[in-house]
Amino acid sequence: MRLAFNEDQATFATVLAQMLSDDTEAGFRTVDGWGRFDYGHALDARLEEAGFFDAAREDDLGAVAAAAMVHEVAKAPVVIECAATALLRPFLGQELPRPLAVRVDDAPGAIRFLPQARSLLSITDAGIRWAQIEGRGAPVESLYAYPMGMLDDAPDWQPLDVDPNAVRTLWQVALAAELGGALAGGLASVLEHVRERAQFGRPLGSFQGIQHRLAEDAVWIEGAQLLTLRAADSRDPADAALALGHLQSHATRIGYDLHQFMGAMGLTLEHPLHRWTYRARALRAEMGGAPQALLDYADARWDKR
Amino acid sequence: MDFAWSAENDAFRTKVCDFLDSELPADWQSIARHGPGSREQTEFSLTFCPKLADAGLLVPHWPEKWGGADRPTWEHFILGEEMWAAGEPRGGQYMNVNWIGPVLMRYGSEEQQARYLPPMASGRAIWCQGFSEPGAGSDLAALRTRALRDGDDYVINGQKIWTSYAGMAETCFLLARTGEGREGIAVFLVPMDTPGIEVRAIPSLIGHGDIHEVFFTDVRVPTSCRLGQEGEGWNIISYALSNERVGIPRYEMSSRELDAMVAELKARESFGNAIVRSKAAEAAMACESARMLVYRVVDERARGEPPGTAANLARVAVVEADHKVTDFGMDFLPDCFSGDGHPAFQAHHERAIVTGIAAGAAEIQLNLVARRHLNLPKGA
Ligand SMILES: Cc1cc2nc3c(=O)[nH]c(=O)nc-3n(C[C@H](O)[C@H](O)[C@H](O)COP(=O)(O)OP(=O)(O)OC[C@H]3O[C@@H](n4cnc5c(N)ncnc54)[C@H](O)[C@@H]3O)c2cc1C
Numbered sequence: 001m002r003l004a005f006n007e008d009q010a011t012f013a014t015v016l017a018q019m020l021s022d023d024t025e026a027g028f029r030t031v032d033g034w035g036r037f038d039y040g041h042a043l044d045a046r047l048e049e050a051g052f053f054d055a056a057r058e059d060d061l062g063a064v065a066a067a068a069m070v071h072e073v074a075k076a077p078v079v080i081e082c083a084a085t086a087l088l089r090p091f092l093g094q095e096l097p098r099p100l101a102v103r104v105d106d107a108p109g110a111i112r113f114l115p116q117a118r119s120l121l122s123i124t125d126a127g128i129r130w131a132q133i134e135g136r137g138a139p140v141e142s143l144y145a146y147p148m149g150m151l152d153d154a155p156d157w158q159p160l161d162v163d164p165n166a167v168r169t170l171w172q173v174a175l176a177a178e179l180g181g182a183l184a185g186g187l188a189s190v191l192e193h194v195r196e197r198a199q200f201g202r203p204l205g206s207f208q209g210i211q212h213r214l215a216e217d218a219v220w221i222e223g224a225q226l227l228t229l230r231a232a233d234s235r236d237p238a239d240a241a242l243a244l245g246h247l248q249s250h251a252t253r254i255g256y257d258l259h260q261f262m263g264a265m266g267l268t269l270e271h272p273l274h275r276w277t278y279r280a281r282a283l284r285a286e287m288g289g290a291p292q293a294l295l296d297y298a299d300a301r302w303d304k305r
Numbered sequence: 306m307d308f309a310w311s312a313e314n315d316a317f318r319t320k321v322c323d324f325l326d327s328e329l330p331a332d333w334q335s336i337a338r339h340g341p342g343s344r345e346q347t348e349f350s351l352t353f354c355p356k357l358a359d360a361g362l363l364v365p366h367w368p369e370k371w372g373g374a375d376r377p378t379w380e381h382f383i384l385g386e387e388m389w390a391a392g393e394p395r396g397g398q399y400m401n402v403n404w405i406g407p408v409l410m411r412y413g414s415e416e417q418q419a420r421y422l423p424p425m426a427s428g429r430a431i432w433c434q435g436f437s438e439p440g441a442g443s444d445l446a447a448l449r450t451r452a453l454r455d456g457d458d459y460v461i462n463g464q465k466i467w468t469s470y471a472g473m474a475e476t477c478f479l480l481a482r483t484g485e486g487r488e489g490i491a492v493f494l495v496p497m498d499t500p501g502i503e504v505r506a507i508p509s510l511i512g513h514g515d516i517h518e519v520f521f522t523d524v525r526v527p528t529s530c531r532l533g534q535e536g537e538g539w540n541i542i543s544y545a546l547s548n549e550r551v552g553i554p555r556y557e558m559s560s561r562e563l564d565a566m567v568a569e570l571k572a573r574e575s576f577g578n579a580i581v582r583s584k585a586a587e588a589a590m591a592c593e594s595a596r597m598l599v600y601r602v603v604d605e606r607a608r609g610e611p612p613g614t615a616a617n618l619a620r621v622a623v624v625e626a627d628h629k630v631t632d633f634g635m636d637f638l639p640d641c642f643s644g645d646g647h648p649a650f651q652a653h654h655e656r657a658i659v660t661g662i663a664a665g666a667a668e669i670q671l672n673l674v675a676r677r678h679l680n681l682p683k684g685a
Contacts, residue, residue: 001314001379002307003604009306064306191679206682211675212668218679219621223594226601230308246590291583294590298582301589302567 003226008060009068012052016069019046020076028077028272036269036278037145039116040078044099047073053082053098056090063087063170067177067232071225074181075188077272079146079279081113083174087232088121091170092160096121096130101137101149102171104287112282114149115139123171128162131155145278165237172240172287172296176228179247179283183221186258186276187214194261204261213257220250238300245293251284317380321387324360328353329394337392338648340512340655341399342469347431350396354428357395364402364426371410371418372426378607386557392652393553397432397470401425404549405432405478412533412541417494421476433474433497435465435519436542442467443669445480446539450521452481452493459483459493459531461501461524467663471497471504471517480542483535490538493530500524511655550616551602552664555623555656556595559630562653563588566634569641581637588629595622614678617670624667627657 005013020026025042047053056066066086073082081099089096101117105124114120114137122129137149191214194205204210224247231239255277259266266273287293310318330336339345357363358372366381367373385403388395395402406425409418424430441448450463461481471477479493497504501524507516533541567585570576576585598619605615631654634641641647642654661667675681 001310001600001604003601004608005306191681195680195682203682205675205679206684208672208675208684211679211681211684212671214679214681215671215674216621218674219598219618220594222618223598223622226597227594229306230597233306233308242586242590242593245586246594249587249590294583294586295579297589298586302564302571302576302582302585 005065005068006060008058009065012055012061012065013068013072015050016052016072019043019050020072026076026078028275030270034269036142036274037147038078038275039147040076040080043073043076043078044080047080047082048098053085054090056086063173063232063235064229066090067173067228070174070177071181071184071228074178074279075185075276077185077275079275081116083178084113084121084171087170087174087177088167091166092121092128092130092162094130094160097132097134101133104168104171110140110142110148110150111137112144112146112148114151115147117149120151120155122157123164123167125164128160128164128167129157130160131157143278144282145275146282166235168287169231169235169237169240172244172293173228173231173235175283175286176224176231176240176243176247179244179251179280180221180225180228182276182279182283183217183247183251183254183258184225186273186280187217187221187254189273189276190214190258190261190266193265197263210261214261217250217254217257220246220254224250236300238297241293241296241300244287245290245297248284248290248293251280251290255280255284314379314383318383318387321362321384324357324362325387325391325394328356329391333392333394334648334652337394338512338652340515340652341393341396342515343512344472344514346393346396347470347473349394350398351429351431353394354398356428358426358428363395363398363428364406367402367406367426368410371406371422378603382554382603386554389554390557390561392558392649395428397474398425398428398430399553400434400470401430401432404545407548408541408545409532411544412492412537414529416529417532421494430476431470431474432476432478433468433470433517433519435468435471435477435479435495437467438464439466443666445542446487446490448480448482448490450479450481452483452491454483454528455525457528458525459528461493461495461521461526463521465519465521466517467507468504468517468519469515471519472506472514477502477519478532480538487539488536491535492532492538492541493526494532495524495526495530499526511659547612549664550606550612551599551619552623554599555660556592556599556626558653558656559626560589560592560596562649563592563630563633565649566630566638569638569647575637584633584636588626588633591622591626591629595619595626598622614674617673617678620665620670621667621674624661624670627660631657 031038055061056063070083084100084102085098097118099116101111101114101120118134120131120133142148227243231243265271336345364373365376438448452459452461477495479495483491501522503520505518506514602615641650
């Protein structure tokens with residue numbers, strides 16, 4: 001049992017943090033036409049060039065470093081496709097072109113990252129398939145702070161020879177890492193706000209009614225982050241469902257708190273809060289949301305009868 | 306990062322479990338049912354802890370000089386998990402092992418160490434902790450019990466409350482005032498048979514004889530009973546708390562009781578219901594989240610890092626876990642909380658309702674998380 005990064009993971013995290021602290025590539029800027037998301041092309045290219053998306057393939061970094069990276073990247077106001085590339089692609093036995101969009105159980109409707117995606121991965125109990133879709137995902141308007149797209153016609157599916165359950169587990173870990181990061185990014189932004197903004201002659205963050213809710217949010221987010229890293233390490237179905245279910249269950253209350261304490265400012269497109277909270281809203285419903293993750297966990301831990 | 310136990314850790318856990326299997330009597334649950342502070346459990350600890358000591362499992366993390374084996378932090382923690390999950394057969398002696406002993410090693414005089422540490426290490430010492438008072442609960446520094454210097458003695462007057470184990474304790478780790486403010490607090494090691502001490506049990510929801518009022522009327526003790534210097538009391542309890550930072554590994558018992566509740570529901574063919582399963586999963590998630598947050602604190606300590614705020618987050622999570630499990634039981638197995646059918650569920654309930662109050666209320670932990678961990682400004 002050792003909950004600190006090993007030397008390679010620590011170096012990886014430090015270099016990643018440096019890249020993410022570059023405001024020109026990862027920071028907040030408004031988007032023409034008041035778009036709700038800002039795809040971080042420069043950050044994406046930098047991570048790709050430096051080989052960061054392949055962390056899970058390296059013995060000394062592994063899926064733990066990949067999950068930690070997904071979490072950290074999701075804390076940035078810009079959005080990039082990271083989760084599927086970092087946590088699924090290394091385990092698919094084939095080098096799929098990225099960015100990667102993912103559809104689970106043939107869920108209807110728009111798919112995250114489809115407009116950018118060069119590959120679409122389909123996860124169902126029947127098997128794992130992929131299709132090269134270069135440029136065929138038509139962008140759609142959406143409430144969520146992701147590029148969302150619809151397929152215009154049926155893609156040319158190719159089967160992948162991997163265990164669907166293993167891929168499903170990895171995708172739960174990836175979603176947990178991204179959701180945890182989005183909530184942590186939103187929390188950091190709100191903390192900064194309530195430390196500075198004064199009403200009734202004192203900073204908002206000095207009111208105990210606000211302190212306790214944000215403290216509880218921090219406990220859930222940090223607990224879930226550890227559960228996510230544990231799931232990345234074990235790749236055990238119960239651990240993965242647990243991490244995702246924990247975050248999906250608490251995301252509603254955390255998202256509510258974050259918007260409440262930002263006041264009207266949080267409703268503007270001039271402030272980045274929505275970049276995190278509207279990603280979290282999309283992620284908390286993925287794979288059936290908390291109700292499904294909870295049942296997955298119960299089944300994995302206790303089986304039904 | 307490595308989330309798996311080492312082979313050595315596993316072997317140690319097996320050793321502890323084997324010991325518990327062979328040494329806990331068949332009627333142990335009916336003893337444990339009375340609660341860790343009860344007369345029944347305290348009496349039991351006086352035969353059980355010496356056996357633990359003989360097996361090298363009472364104070365393995367203590368230095369050899371004091372009967373330990375300098376074993377690593379994680380082993381001490383594994384021991385705590387298994388003991389608590391079994392219903393804490395060490396009773397109040399867990400306090401000696403976790404913090405009273407280590408505090409005496411650091412601050413005690415040679416005479417105090419020689420007098421008190423060997424009985425602790427052999428499993429034959431019952432202590433109580435005299436901190437809280439009617440006017441000083443969360444705000445402990447408001448305590449009023451006073452120790453007045455009179456020649457080579459101190460004369461103590463005042464009242465303590467909620468004192469666990471006081472009914473059978475031989476010695477009280479007492480906080481009393483020798484001056485004003487935080488700097489005016491000192492620690493005294495007071496034999497409970499000193500004239501002028503009166504103990505009254507408080508009837509409670511958590512078992513009879515668990516918590517007490519302790520009255521001190523003109524209690525005369527020699528200055529050699531003082532631990533450290535006058536005014537050093539606050540530092541001493543800060544050190545004690547840092548040794549006891551994560552408190553009791555409560556999620557371990559909660560998690561195992563939850564498994565037992567699920568087994569009972571399965572036996573009744575009620576676990577196929579999706580609502581029941583998802584509520585069980587929610588409770589389990591709270592336990593596992595608490596577990597990871599607690600492990601983070603233990604890991605920091607094992608790596609020799611100074612105490613930080615991780616312990617405050619862990620304690621908040623532990624409260625949620627304990628409550629979620631007992632509430633799950635009461636919601637879906639309400640009949641198990643009457644009669645004698647399920648003493649372990651009832652015992653867990655009594656431990657769970659204490660979690661957010663004893664040893665620093667959950668809300669105090671949230672204050673600390675907000676201010677020290679999230680760097681939010683202090684309130685008005
Ligand atoms: C089973 C049990 C065993 C115990 N054993 C011992 C023992 O052996 N020795 C000993 O010395 N003490 C013992 N205690 C006492 C324990 O330490 C106190 O109960 C605890 O410190 C809280 O104090 P209080 O009960 O006076 O609550 P109070 O301080 O009156 O507070 C009541 C509630 O108010 C809220 N609150 C208080 N202050 C704040 C604040 N600043 N911000 C927000 N909310 C706040 C919290 O919700 C708190 O629970 C025991 C308690 C229990 C329940």
